Amino acid sequence: MVEVAIADKPGSASASSQRQRIVAAAIACFARSGFHGASMQAICAEAAMSPGALYRYFPSKEAIISAIAEAEHEAHAAFFARMEAADDPVEALTSIGVEALQALLASPTNTLQVETMAEAIRNPAIRAGFQRNCDEAAAMIVAALRRGQANGQVDPDLDIEVACQLVMALGDGLSAHQALDSGLSPERLRPVLQTLLRRFFRPPSTS
Amino acid sequence: MVEVAIADKPGSASASSQRQRIVAAAIACFARSGFHGASMQAICAEAAMSPGALYRYFPSKEAIISAIAEAEHEAHAAFFARMEAADDPVEALTSIGVEALQALLASPTNTLQVETMAEAIRNPAIRAGFQRNCDEAAAMIVAALRRGQANGQVDPDLDIEVACQLVMALGDGLSAHQALDSGLSPERLRPVLQTLLRRFFRPPSTS
DNA sequence: CTTATGAGAATGAACGTTCGCTCTCACAAG
DNA sequence: CTTGTGAGAGCGAACGTTCATTCTCATAAG
Numbered sequence: 001m002v003e004v005a006i007a008d009k010p011g012s013a014s015a016s017s018q019r020q021r022i023v024a025a026a027i028a029c030f031a032r033s034g035f036h037g038a039s040m041q042a043i044c045a046e047a048a049m050s051p052g053a054l055y056r057y058f059p060s061k062e063a064i065i066s067a068i069a070e071a072e073h074e075a076h077a078a079f080f081a082r083m084e085a086a087d088d089p090v091e092a093l094t095s096i097g098v099e100a101l102q103a104l105l106a107s108p109t110n111t112l113q114v115e116t117m118a119e120a121i122r123n124p125a126i127r128a129g130f131q132r133n134c135d136e137a138a139a140m141i142v143a144a145l146r147r148g149q150a151n152g153q154v155d156p157d158l159d160i161e162v163a164c165q166l167v168m169a170l171g172d173g174l175s176a177h178q179a180l181d182s183g184l185s186p187e188r189l190r191p192v193l194q195t196l197l198r199r200f201f202r203p204p205s206t207s
Numbered sequence: 208m209v210e211v212a213i214a215d216k217p218g219s220a221s222a223s224s225q226r227q228r229i230v231a232a233a234i235a236c237f238a239r240s241g242f243h244g245a246s247m248q249a250i251c252a253e254a255a256m257s258p259g260a261l262y263r264y265f266p267s268k269e270a271i272i273s274a275i276a277e278a279e280h281e282a283h284a285a286f287f288a289r290m291e292a293a294d295d296p297v298e299a300l301t302s303i304g305v306e307a308l309q310a311l312l313a314s315p316t317n318t319l320q321v322e323t324m325a326e327a328i329r330n331p332a333i334r335a336g337f338q339r340n341c342d343e344a345a346a347m348i349v350a351a352l353r354r355g356q357a358n359g360q361v362d363p364d365l366d367i368e369v370a371c372q373l374v375m376a377l378g379d380g381l382s383a384h385q386a387l388d389s390g391l392s393p394e395r396l397r398p399v400l401q402t403l404l405r406r407f408f409r410p411p412s413t414s
Numbered sequence: 415c416t417t418a419t420g421a422g423a424a425t426g427a428a429c430g431t432t433c434g435c436t437c438t439c440a441c442a443a444g
Numbered sequence: 445c446t447t448g449t450g451a452g453a454g455c456g457a458a459c460g461t462t463c464a465t466t467c468t469c470a471t472a473a474g
Contacts, residue, residue, distance in 0.1 A: 176376070
């Protein structure tokens with residue numbers, strides 16, 4: 001599924017491409033059965049690889065989980081980095097939210113979001129990654145909203161930090177609900193989400 | 208922790224009180240280690256009961272999980288039932304949201320919310336319960352908001368069903384975030400949440 | 415030959431669950 | 445009152461399975 005572009009070592013199959021093969025297989029298995037429900041044997045089968053070979057590239061199951069969480073972190077970061085360049089933070093939040101949800105719909109990682117959160121509650125390594133993720137995203141969103149306040153695009157009386165937490169919680173909640181069922185199509189969601197964000201963040205009409 | 212009020216059978220300890228003892232112990236263990244991380248031995252130890260005794264009251268681990276999910280369902284239903292009697296659906300949503308979050312903070316079930324969602328992705332029985340829960344809550348919220356529209360308390364142009372999904376996702380996201388880190392105190396949250404819900408749902412000011 | 419790579423059986427621990435036994439106690443018989 | 449009985453409740457060792465991980469050995473490349 002995921003192919004590597006650059007060669008790593010002149011060996012038959014580069015080490016990093018083997019790792020990526022394992023990660024892709026693990027994502028498929030974890031999405032199917034959860035972190036604890038998927039066995040290493042199943043991951044080995046999915047990757048067409050023996051346990052001995054797999055353990056040459058990852059020291060433990062947890063290391064694979066961490067690698068996946070790290071990859072998710074980078075994907076998230078890419079989304080939120082767009083907040084930095086946005087002219088209008090409110091419209092940017094809407095677009096990013098809808099697009100992230102659309103991307104999730106077409107990805108095998110959609111169920112892993114909830115899985116990762118559940119794992120983060122108990123696994124300190126995952127938890128640390130999750131919080132770092134949250135903190136980085138929050139920093140970008142808060143900064144963008146503060147800029148918006150300075151530009152008159154965002155209500156200056158809002159408690160921006162709490163508002164940011166609310167918006168991030170909304171995003172995670174939406175991704176969870178969407179992984180579960182929710183015949184909620186992005187097309188139908190978009191205008192309502194846009195209304196919510198605009199009314200929430202825009203300065204009360206004094207015109 | 209949980210005491211039974213009505214006698215069940217003239218036996219020394221009533222069957223239903225034993226079940227409640229097991230459920231309470233299981234909640235503690237699941238909150239500590241997750242559904243799959245907690246062993247039956249650990250639940251037995253927490254309940255001060257042997258495996259043989261425990262299996263007299265529950266046929267399997269999954270049955271305990273289902274019983275907990277069912278109990279959560281009833282707790283949720285109690286919250287959302289208040290929507291029916293509310294004069295103002297927007298203010299009711301705010302109060303219910305803050306109170307539910309406060310109740311969660313003081314309860315051992317706070318981390319179970321995420322756990323249950325993760326389990327619902329894969330376990331059909333849990334999933335069915337979760338969806339039933341969602342559907343019932345959505346029905347009440349939608350009905351209340353429709354009444355609000357008729358009374359001029361809610362923007363008549365809103366897509367109420369989608370708006371309801373958004374609000375429920377927000378609630379689940381908040382409970383998840385609060386189980387994970389929660390520098391978010393209910394006192395600080397309340398006014399911001401109130402602002403969000405009011406601005407989202409109220410008719411745009413035409414006064 | 416040396417070294418990196420992989421296969422796959424083996425390992426020991428831990429799991430959910432079961433089973434046979436013991437204990438307790440209400441109650442009837444003597 | 446004492447004794448016998450039967451059933452419900454509980455105990456905890458043991459079972460079979462599955463898991464993550466490791467070990468040994470074969471193979472291919474340099």
